[in-house]
Amino acid sequence: MKDRYYLAKAITLVESTRKDHKVEAQQLLSLIMDAQHERAKEIGDSAPTFRIGLSGPPGVGKSTFIERFGMYILSQGHRVAVLAIDPSSSKTGGSILGDKTRMPELSYHDDAYIRPSASHGTLARNTNEAMILCEAAEYDICLIETIGVGQSETIVAEMVDMFVLMVPPAGGDEIQGLKKGIVEISDLIIVNKADGEFANAAREAAAEYTSALKYLHPSTSVWNPQVLRVSAKANSGMDNAWKLMQEYYHVMKRSGELSKKRGEQRRLWMWRQISSELLDRLNSDKEICELVDQLEQKVFNGEMTSGTAADHVVDIFTRKYSDAK
Amino acid sequence: MKDRYYLAKAITLVESTRKDHKVEAQQLLSLIMDAQHERAKEIGDSAPTFRIGLSGPPGVGKSTFIERFGMYILSQGHRVAVLAIDPSSSKTGGSILGDKTRMPELSYHDDAYIRPSASHGTLARNTNEAMILCEAAEYDICLIETIGVGQSETIVAEMVDMFVLMVPPAGGDEIQGLKKGIVEISDLIIVNKADGEFANAAREAAAEYTSALKYLHPSTSVWNPQVLRVSAKANSGMDNAWKLMQEYYHVMKRSGELSKKRGEQRRLWMWRQISSELLDRLNSDKEICELVDQLEQKVFNGEMTSGTAADHVVDIFTRKYSDAK
Incomplete structure (x- = not known):
C-alpha cells in the first residue's frame, strides 16, 4: 500500500475513537504486523x-x-x-x-x-x-x-x-x-x-x-x-x-542494540497503554471523576496522604466494576 | 510521639502488607495528617x-x-x-x-x-x-x-x-x-x-x-x-x-515554590499509586499473568502491537472483575 490516500485513511482509522473503527484498526495492524514479521525473518x-x-x-x-x-x-x-x-x-x-x-x-x-x-x-x-x-x-x-x-x-x-x-x-x-x-x-x-x-x-x-x-x-x-x-x-x-x-x-x-531497543520500547508501551487504558476507564466514570477531583484537592492541600486517596479511588473503581454486571 | 520505639512501630505498621494493618495504618496517617494540617494553618x-x-x-x-x-x-x-x-x-x-x-x-x-x-x-x-x-x-x-x-x-x-x-x-x-x-x-x-x-x-x-x-x-x-x-x-x-x-x-x-512543589508531588504520587495499585491487582491474578507473559513476548518480538496487547489485557481484567461478583 504505497498509496498516500490509503495511508491517510488507515491513519485516520487508527486515530478514530469509534468502537467499530478500533476493531477494524486492530485487524489491519494485526495483518501488517504479521506481514512485517514474516518479512523480517525472510530478509x-x-x-x-x-x-x-x-x-x-x-x-x-x-x-x-x-x-x-x-x-x-x-x-x-x-x-x-x-x-x-x-x-x-x-x-x-x-x-x-x-x-x-x-x-x-x-x-x-x-x-x-x-x-x-x-x-x-x-x-x-x-x-x-x-x-x-x-x-x-x-x-x-x-x-x-x-x-x-x-x-x-x-x-x-x-x-x-x-x-x-x-x-x-x-x-x-x-x-x-x-x-x-x-x-x-x-x-x-x-x-x-x-x-x-x-x-x-x-x-x-x-x-x-x-x-x-x-x-x-x-x-x-x-x-x-x-x-x-x-x-x-x-x-x-x-x-x-x-x-x-x-x-x-x-x-x-x-x-544488536537497535533490535533490543525496539523490543524494549514495545514492551514499555504495552505497559504504559495498560495503565493509561485503566485510567481512561476510571476517568470515564462521572461519579468517580467527581470523587477524584475532591480527593486530589485534599491531597494537594496536604489533608490526606496520596496513598489513602489512591486506595479510595481504586476501591470504588473495582467495586463499581463488580457491581456493573 | 517523640519516642523512637513508637515511631519504629508506626513505620512497621505502614510497611505491613496485612490487610488489618493497612486499615490501622491509614487511620493513624489520617489522624496525623489532620493534626499537621491544623498546625500548618496555626503557624x-x-x-x-x-x-x-x-x-x-x-x-x-x-x-x-x-x-x-x-x-x-x-x-x-x-x-x-x-x-x-x-x-x-x-x-x-x-x-x-x-x-x-x-x-x-x-x-x-x-x-x-x-x-x-x-x-x-x-x-x-x-x-x-x-x-x-x-x-x-x-x-x-x-x-x-x-x-x-x-x-x-x-x-x-x-x-x-x-x-x-x-x-x-x-x-x-x-x-x-x-x-x-x-x-x-x-x-x-x-x-x-x-x-x-x-x-x-x-x-x-x-x-x-x-x-x-x-x-x-x-x-x-x-x-x-x-x-x-x-x-x-x-x-x-x-x-x-x-x-x-x-x-x-x-x-x-x-x-512559594516549596508548598507548590509539595502539593504537586502529592498529586503525582496519588496518580502513580492509583496506577500501581491497578496494575498490582491485575498482576495478582494468575491467569492474567500468564496471558501477559505471552503477550509481552509477542510484543517484544514485534508480532503484535503494544496497543493490541494492552487492549487484550485490560479487556480480560475488567471482564474478570465484572464476573467476580
Whole structure:
C-alpha cells in the first residue's frame, strides 16, 4: 500500500475513537504486523526502517530543517514520512507541527508523506501505530517531530531509534522552556542557524554542548552523542547530519542494540497503554471523576496522604466494576 | 510521639502488607495528617520541615557523609531522620542503605532516627508515609538516601524538597552506572573525598560539573544548582553544605515554590499509586499473568502491537472483575 490516500485513511482509522473503527484498526495492524514479521525473518533484519525523533523549542527552525533534510534524504533514494506529536496545539493554539504549508517542496514530493498533528494533540498510541502504517507503506525513514516542552519529547524518544535535539545558536541558560533531561537523552544535538551573524554564537553553543555532554552519561555504550552545526535556511550541513544519523543507525544495528531497543520500547508501551487504558476507564466514570477531583484537592492541600486517596479511588473503581454486571 | 520505639512501630505498621494493618495504618496517617494540617494553618507554614534526598553511586561515601552531616545539623539544634530507598538490596545483595553500623555516632544520638531499608527493598509509598510519621515525631529534617542507579533517584527526587547528588572526585565518564538525567535533576552536587591525594581531581570534577550545569535547565527559576566540594572523612565542608541547603530551603519557601512543589508531588504520587495499585491487582491474578507473559513476548518480538496487547489485557481484567461478583 504505497498509496498516500490509503495511508491517510488507515491513519485516520487508527486515530478514530469509534468502537467499530478500533476493531477494524486492530485487524489491519494485526495483518501488517504479521506481514512485517514474516518479512523480517525472510530478509534477516528486524529493523529495516529508521525512526528518527526531532525535538526543539518553538522557533528553532524545525520545519525548515525537515524540508531541507527531507529533500536531501529523498535525493539519496529514501522515502520519508513525517509525523508529529504536539502537546501544545490544543492548549496554546501555537503553530501546528507537521503543517504542510511549512514544508511546501517536501509535501508535494511523491516519496514523502507528511501528517500534520491533529488539532486535539496527537496521542502517543496513535503515533506509534501511524508509524507502523507508514513503514508498511514503504516509507523507510520516519521522522517524528515534537516541541521540546512538557512530556512530549520523552514520549518521542521512547518510540524512535535515534533522538535528535535541535537548539538555537545561544547559551543553554538563554533557551526558554527546554525540558530538564532532554539534553541527556539526545543522541545528536543540532545547532541550527549556524550562518551569517549567528556563526560565532553557534560555534560557541556547539562547544558548550560538547563539554556538557562529556559530563552526561550516554544511553548506549556503542554511541557517544554528537554535536553538529547546520543552517537549514542556507541548506548547509544536511549531508553531515545524514552521515551522522546513518553512522548511529549502523552502529546500533551491528551491535544488536537497535533490535533490543525496539523490543524494549514495545514492551514499555504495552505497559504504559495498560495503565493509561485503566485510567481512561476510571476517568470515564462521572461519579468517580467527581470523587477524584475532591480527593486530589485534599491531597494537594496536604489533608490526606496520596496513598489513602489512591486506595479510595481504586476501591470504588473495582467495586463499581463488580457491581456493573 | 517523640519516642523512637513508637515511631519504629508506626513505620512497621505502614510497611505491613496485612490487610488489618493497612486499615490501622491509614487511620493513624489520617489522624496525623489532620493534626499537621491544623498546625500548618496555626503557624501559617505548610512546610515547617525540610526533606532532603541524597543519591550517589555505591562507594562514593554517602554513609560517612550522613554520619558527619547529621551530627553537624544536630549541633545546630535540629532533629534528623534518615530513611532509605534501596532498589538493589534484594537483587545484588549490596550494602544496606541506612545501616546503623555505618553511622555509629549518629544512630546513638537521641535526636536522630535511622531506619535501615527493609531487605526486600523499600517501596516508595512506604517511604512517603514513613516520612510523614518521622515529621509527626518531630524530626524536622528528613534525609532520604538512595543509590544513583535504576529508578530510585527519580523516585526520591519526586518526594523531597531538595535533591542532592554526591559524586566521587572523578570525571563524569569515569563514573559507572549513574543514571541518565540525574545530574539535571540535582539542586546541589557534592563532590566528596576532596582532600589529600584527591584534592586536585575533586577541584577538576567540580569545575566540570559547574560548566555542565550551566548548559542544563534548572527545575525552578528561583534556584541555580550549585556544586560543592567536601570531605566527609576529614569532616570538612559540612557547614557549607548545610548553608547551601538552608539557602535553597528559604528561597524556595519565600517564593512559594516549596508548598507548590509539595502539593504537586502529592498529586503525582496519588496518580502513580492509583496506577500501581491497578496494575498490582491485575498482576495478582494468575491467569492474567500468564496471558501477559505471552503477550509481552509477542510484543517484544514485534508480532503484535503494544496497543493490541494492552487492549487484550485490560479487556480480560475488567471482564474478570465484572464476573467476580
